[in-house]
Amino acid sequence: MKTMRDTGVLFARSMRHILRSPDTIITVVISPLMIMLLFVYVLGGSIQTGSDNYVNYLLPGILVIAIASGIAYTAYRLFMDIQKGMLARFHSMPVARSSVLWAHVLTSLVSNAISVAVIILAALIMGFRSSAGVLSWLEVAGILLLFTLALTWLAVIPGLTAKTIDGVSAFSYPLIFLPFVSSAFVPTSTMPAAVRLFAENQPVTSIVDAVRSLLNSEPVGYEIWVALAWCIGITVVAYFLAMKAYKRIA
Amino acid sequence: MTDNAIEVKGLYKSFKSTEVLKGVDFEVRRGEIFALLGSNGAGKTTIVKILSTLLKSDGGNASVCGFDVESQPAKVRENISLTGQFAAVDDILTGRENLLLIAKLRGVANAKQTAAALLDRFGLSDAANRRADTYSGGMTRRLDIAMSLVGTPPVIFLDEPTTGLDPEARLEVWKTVKELADGGTTILLTTQYLEEAEQLADRISILHGGVIIANGTLDELKKLFPPAKQEYVIKQPTLEEIFLSIIGSKGDK
Ligand SMILES: Nc1ncnc2c1ncn2[C@@H]1O[C@H](COP(=O)(O)OP(=O)(O)OP(=O)(O)O)[C@@H](O)[C@H]1O
Ligand SMILES: [Mg+2]
Numbered sequence: 001m002k003t004m005r006d007t008g009v010l011f012a013r014s015m016r017h018i019l020r021s022p023d024t025i026i027t028v029v030i031s032p033l034m035i036m037l038l039f040v041y042v043l044g045g046s047i048q049t050g051s052d053n054y055v056n057y058l059l060p061g062i063l064v065i066a067i068a069s070g071i072a073y074t075a076y077r078l079f080m081d082i083q084k085g086m087l088a089r090f091h092s093m094p095v096a097r098s099s100v101l102w103a104h105v106l107t108s109l110v111s112n113a114i115s116v117a118v119i120i121l122a123a124l125i126m127g128f129r130s131s132a133g134v135l136s137w138l139e140v141a142g143i144l145l146l147f148t149l150a151l152t153w154l155a156v157i158p159g160l161t162a163k164t165i166d167g168v169s170a171f172s173y174p175l176i177f178l179p180f181v182s183s184a185f186v187p188t189s190t191m192p193a194a195v196r197l198f199a200e201n202q203p204v205t206s207i208v209d210a211v212r213s214l215l216n217s218e219p220v221g222y223e224i225w226v227a228l229a230w231c232i233g234i235t236v237v238a239y240f241l242a243m244k245a246y247k248r249i250a
Numbered sequence: 251m252t253d254n255a256i257e258v259k260g261l262y263k264s265f266k267s268t269e270v271l272k273g274v275d276f277e278v279r280r281g282e283i284f285a286l287l288g289s290n291g292a293g294k295t296t297i298v299k300i301l302s303t304l305l306k307s308d309g310g311n312a313s314v315c316g317f318d319v320e321s322q323p324a325k326v327r328e329n330i331s332l333t334g335q336f337a338a339v340d341d342i343l344t345g346r347e348n349l350l351l352i353a354k355l356r357g358v359a360n361a362k363q364t365a366a367a368l369l370d371r372f373g374l375s376d377a378a379n380r381r382a383d384t385y386s387g388g389m390t391r392r393l394d395i396a397m398s399l400v401g402t403p404p405v406i407f408l409d410e411p412t413t414g415l416d417p418e419a420r421l422e423v424w425k426t427v428k429e430l431a432d433g434g435t436t437i438l439l440t441t442q443y444l445e446e447a448e449q450l451a452d453r454i455s456i457l458h459g460g461v462i463i464a465n466g467t468l469d470e471l472k473k474l475f476p477p478a479k480q481e482y483v484i485k486q487p488t489l490e491e492i493f494l495s496i497i498g499s500k501g502d503k
Contacts, residue, residue, distance in 0.1 A: 084339075084341070088334060090355070
């Protein structure tokens, strides 16, 4: 199938962009690692989470931060392709338009999966331990993949519509900020009422809680359904809006 | 099939309140070099974008190689390549990787040889394995044009291909364009340089005020100009003079 082959060729191209961009790798992998080191070795001693291993508590939130900063680069790469005229070049060639967009989406999924894997390895070195079985790990992978997909389609919108590079990055700040006002670092029960209300009802908390329960072999409650609902809901709405924006381009 | 590689009839396009094209008609014959001449903002790029399926017109018909740009865009894309007004190269990739990328997307059988041959032809062999963001403006433009030649499409659009190039690089591009036309490729180029149209084009159309105000070979256009019979020394008008006289501008050159 030509469409699949073209998607593959364009996917290889943007993966190469990532490998050649130290900036991307530092932001996407090194920064979350630094935050993890900071919280575990500097702040962690005084944080009460009710679990004896703070790395275990922290890891899901760090993964969410890594994904949020990773998809900011998806928006950036798409924006640059438009700015540099590469999108117009591809669109004037016998290449399926969906290939051009899906290559970016695929790059986002794969590159984020890689940074998640690297961060889990680092966490293992720092003392992270999980009693989860294969099935739970697969569920974790599934949730994180869905979350990445949701944020990726969300990122496609500013990538396609932003007029300036600042517009592209302005979109990603709130995403990177969300985990800090969630159960990612400390239990929401310690927060003032108003903050707590926000924290408990935004997507990151349900995703982090679900992943944490799965990794710690704790019973997973309704939070996994809330997490899935958020991911699927965001994906559907963002996909619809992104496709609309894409059609407007050509 | 007609003898025309490109047919444009009554093309309209406006952006919000600006009417850019108000009924543009022209034809480009197979294998010829056709120059679309116009000043800044005349709508040259708009026409090229409509013909290369990047933009939809508001009215009229346009076809390339017998395929309608609106209803058969995929067929049109198989027959064209576009070198836009601003170079479109992937500056994180090397020159060679850029060419290989296009070759793979176009399904060229021997991508490696194609890339090597084009690098050689455009004097980029030494820089082939350097990232394109280290290239000079002229090198970038040469790579850009080379990318458009991958897979030898029968119709090539060149939107102001020599803008921003030094005289030597400009001559280089002219030579390439002539070689392509000799090989049977149909070329539509836009330019603001009258000399460029004069040098290269078999036929020239002048786009002004949203319509084609003059159309023909250089000789035909020269006839539109009042003959210089009252002068003691007969001086042939240059295309520039014809252009300025037709659009009624008071060119002070
Ligand atoms: N996307 C757009 N939105 C609004 N106006 C546009 C758009 N694209 C072009 N225009 C307007 O249409 C007119 C024609 O533009 P076009 O780029 O086709 O001119 P051109 O002949 O290529 O000029 P130049 O020689 O400067 O490249 C200009 O007035 C331009 O401002
Ligand atoms: Mg233009």
